[in-house]
Amino acid sequence: MTTIRIDSVSRWFGNVVAVNDVTMAIGPGVTGLLGPNGAGKSTLINMMAGFLAPSTGAVTLDGVRIWRNEQVYKHIGLVPEREAMYDFLTGREFVRANAELHGLGRAAAQKALATVEMEYAQNRRIGTYSKGMRQRVKMASALVHEPDVLLLDEPFNGMDPRQRMHLMDLLRSMGAAGRTVLFSSHILEEVEQLAAHIEVVVAGRHAASGDFRKIRRLMTDRPHHYAVRSSDDRALASALIADPSTAGLELDQRDGILHVQAVDFARFTALLPRVARDHGIRLYEVSPSDESLESVFSYLVAA
Known part of the structure; x- marks a missing residue:
């Protein structure tokens, strides 16, 4: 050995x-x-x-x-x-x-x-x-x-x-x-x-x-940050913030992007399309904003 x-x-x-x-x-x-x-x-x-x-x-x-x-x-x-x-x-x-x-x-x-x-x-x-x-x-x-x-x-x-x-x-x-x-x-x-x-x-x-x-x-279980563009960001934000899978939301008025922090990755990925469908909201873009390895590793250091 x-x-x-x-x-x-x-x-x-x-x-x-x-x-x-x-x-x-x-x-x-x-x-x-x-x-x-x-x-x-x-x-x-x-x-x-x-x-x-x-x-x-x-x-x-x-x-x-x-x-x-x-x-x-x-x-x-x-x-x-x-x-x-x-x-x-x-x-x-x-x-x-x-x-x-x-x-x-x-x-x-x-x-x-x-x-x-x-x-x-x-x-x-x-x-x-x-x-x-x-x-x-x-x-x-x-x-x-x-x-x-x-x-x-x-x-x-x-x-x-x-x-x-x-x-x-x-x-x-x-x-x-x-x-x-x-x-x-x-x-x-x-x-x-x-x-x-x-x-x-x-x-x-x-x-x-x-x-x-x-x-x-x-x-995978670390907090995830997403940038979301939709047909009704305010209604989407109101529906998402009520669910425990999200910890925070911020609407950027300049570029019309909703920034979402998800603390339960699996639950959030199922929640988002369901909420959009139930409220008649079209999702134009959903993209992770912190998926670099550096951000992953930084989370590990702090964990």
Whole structure:
């Protein structure tokens, strides 16, 4: 059972706090690290990989500190988000170079390239690769020594649908085999398809942890804000405010939009069309006004 533990970790760059007093444990299986862009996901992954020291706290692999401990690299594979690669090398040369760093030979490199379906392009220079191909050759490099822990920073960026499905299947199989797999994403659907367990970070803080379905329900049950345009906003507002599924309404006289705060999502979505029908009101527009991931995560932090 290989586990990475982050204990009361903070990391700052000058006056900027990138990670603020985070504690979490990443064990066997597939874990999603979810958060909006700039939340501190990459900083956390770089500390787990041993490429960045925590300003305070400790990051350990099975109880052993990772920072400045080259022995942990036998057990960790990293797929970084950054595209800093040797474009003059072929894919095969790039992966084989990493194999040699681990004391491995050509067979290990070929196996890793085959695993990510990059054999067909292994003799092309990396400078000619698409973003999706670069992602896959980085993956091969991270897998060449068959690590117990795989850390991936936004691994699906630039991949086409077929490549994404192949990578998802690969990560699922690794998690099912008992490896510790952590991948970061700012896209809720990616995490939903792949990870049963998630860790949510917002603005450097640990916002939520646990089973994806439980946290997804919390996201769904949070207050929702809607912008509604109708043929009779005043009559609609009078009917809606009487129901406990709404907590507040405001009519913007300038643009004729009714702003509604719903505290019971399921009840409100059934109520609105029924009220409109019963009162002979036509609904021209119903749109969520706070559905960004940032607003979802901000609610989780405050919950």
